[in-house]
Amino acid sequence: MKTYDVVIVGGAIAGPVAAKFCAQQNLKTLLVEQFKVPREKPCSGIQFPYFEKIIGDSIPPERLCNNTLTKTEMRFPNGKVLQGKFPMINFMRDTFDEWLCLLAQSYGADFWDGCKYRSFEENDDGILVILEGKNGPETIQTKYLVDGTGMRPVIRQQLRNDGGFQKGSSGAALNYYFTADGDLEPDKLYQFWNIDFNNMMFAWIYNKTLADGKDYWVVGTGYDRDITKHLDAFFDHVKDLYNLKNVLVVKKEGYSSSMIMDGEDRIWLGDRNILMVGDAAGLIDLTRGVGMDAAALSGRLAGKAIGLAEKTGKPVIEIYERLMTQLVKQTRKNQQRGIMSFQDNQELQEFLDKGVMKMGLNMLVQARLNKLRSPEKQVMIP
Ligand SMILES: Cc1cc2nc3c(=O)[nH]c(=O)nc-3n(C[C@H](O)[C@H](O)[C@H](O)COP(=O)(O)OP(=O)(O)OC[C@H]3O[C@@H](n4cnc5c(N)ncnc54)[C@H](O)[C@@H]3O)c2cc1C
Secondary structure, three states: OEEEEEEEEOOOOHHHHHHHHHHHOOOOEEEEOOOOOOOOOOOOOEEOOHHHHHHOOOOOHHHOOOOOEEEEEEEOOOOOEEEEEEEEEEOOHHHHHHHHHHHHHHOOOEEEOOOEEEEEEEEOOEEEEEEEEOOEEEEEEEEEEEEOOOOOOHHHHHHOOOOOEOOOOOEEEEEEEEEEEOOOOOOEEEEEOOOOOOOOOOEEEEEEEOOOOOEEEEEEEEEOOOHHHHHHHHHHHHHHHOOOEEEEEEEEEEEEEOEOOOOOOOOOOEEOOEEEOHHHHOOOEOOOOEOHHHHHHHHHHHHHHHHHHHHHOOOHHHHHHHHOHHHHHHHHHHHHOOHHHOOOHHHHHHHHHHHHHHHHHHHHHHHHHHHHOOHHHOOOOO
């Protein structure tokens, strides 16, 4: 039987970042991902410059989309339009996540793709992990187990048959990739704040590079019901607004979660030597509209917590909870401000009237301060 200090499940954002920082501290680390990489993942793939600082390595240009996003256009229920400039990192999750897994490997972690986590049991030596690899079942003995399996977290749900999740879907997202002629600008992120189009955050349009190396528009939204109906209505609105002609949809992708987004139990960091990172810890933030930065930071801090626990002999979960205090506080605060609590566009507009200028200003200030802060003290924006 093979033994590792740390087994990390989920080769996306949180998992590989945790694996990199564990391996960097000379912990014998195994990262497993159920699919062969590169694998597709429905996600807008947009982040901010401090994301790279948290990861601690520069993202190679060939892992990014052709178009850098530098501008935003926010449209509100009352028809007002707010234009802004802000540098963003733009990538596809298949190529990006593959790079992160290889990065963890370059720091010394073992990486097995096409390897599914099945179950664990605790024994006198620590934790016994059962995996299903290319050659059948594999049993691994480890001291620490990290769950980076996203919004349907497998280890979390085995460890704690908890609140935090519901049966079936709690909400879905849908994207259409298309080509068209018209007035859309490829370096702009378009956000439509309107409950008719999206009742979880904003509906979006942006430009992405697919595996064929060509650029496509993406129109997408999230809704807790009737997702196709809402996206089709939004797409029709977009076609009119930006004079889109010769529209050809080339790909559709969808995603659903069972996480109760406004549930009190959503954020949970684990128990004993089993740590939750990224979306598995409930760190996706619909108020900010992103989750990869929090996933990367939690992965980095989980790695640090394990290293410190090894050195000091203190319980790893206590160290991890302490390191995560700021991120958890910010995510909980935003959770309480989630737009699903708004009944209609009027309520949403009142919220935006009060909040948008403050949010924009805060974003600029925090982005500057983040340049001065250490990677572990980054404050998430917007
Ligand atoms: C439509 C959409 C758009 C988004 N846009 C953005 C955006 O623009 N910017 C942003 O920052 N965030 C965005 N997010 C949120 C972002 O996708 C998540 O916050 C982020 O992916 C979380 O990363 P993670 O590593 O925690 O988990 P995930 O990315 O969910 O990855 C989990 C991994 O675990 C693997 N796995 C699952 N079960 C097993 C198993 N049994 N064995 C082995 N492996 C397993 C999966 O295959 C997967 O690779 C978006 C989300 C959605 C749904």
